[in-house]
Amino acid sequence: MVKKFIILLVIVFLLVIIIKVNRIPSIEVTTEGNKVSTVRGSYCWKGFLDSKCEDLLSPYLLVDEENIESISINQGSKININFNPSPIDGKYEAYIWQGNEKTVKANLKEDILEAPTQKGTYIYEISADWKRGQVSYAFIIEVN
Numbered sequence: 464m465v466k467k468f469i470i471l472l473v474i475v476f477l478l479v480i481i482i483k484v485n486r487i488p489s490i491e492v493t494t495e496g497n498k499v500s501t502v503r504g505s506y507c508w509k510g511f512l513d514s515k516c517e518d519l520l521s522p523y524l525l526v527d528e529e530n531i532e533s534i535s536i537n538q539g540s541k542i543n544i545n546f547n548p549s550p551i552d553g554k555y556e557a558y559i560w561q562g563n564e565k566t567v568k569a570n571l572k573e574d575i576l577e578a579p580t581q582k583g584t585y586i587y588e589i590s591a592d593w594k595r596g597q598v599s600y601a602f603i604i605e606v607n
Contacts, residue, residue, distance in 0.1 A: 487503070488548055489547050490589060492602055494542045495540055500602060502526060502531050504522060505517060506596060523564075524563065532603075537606070538579070539578055546591060551592050554591075556568065582606050584606075586601060
């Protein structure tokens, strides 16, 4: 009976590890107390038994294709970025897209982006690296 229990515990432990390793990290973006809708973009990820790369649309097209709604915020608002789990050394890059082109590296400090001071619609791309791969995410804001 004890032997079966130990075997069961080992199997459960291995399944938990496999599921955790295969899971692509998630992102949570918030501003002014509100959650911002995001979409996962292109990625390459090494799972426990396989690896997968998926080259998706540019962030500009992706937010449109996935019907990601913009959130209205004030000029200069703080946009908080939180990953689960955190990227390597907690570092990642953020870019602003205009049309179908990456135009500006966003002002990013300690997991906080500062929204532009000019009114308009802005599409952001966040790109991060982990030991198992690289993932990008996109979201859209409307600055009042």
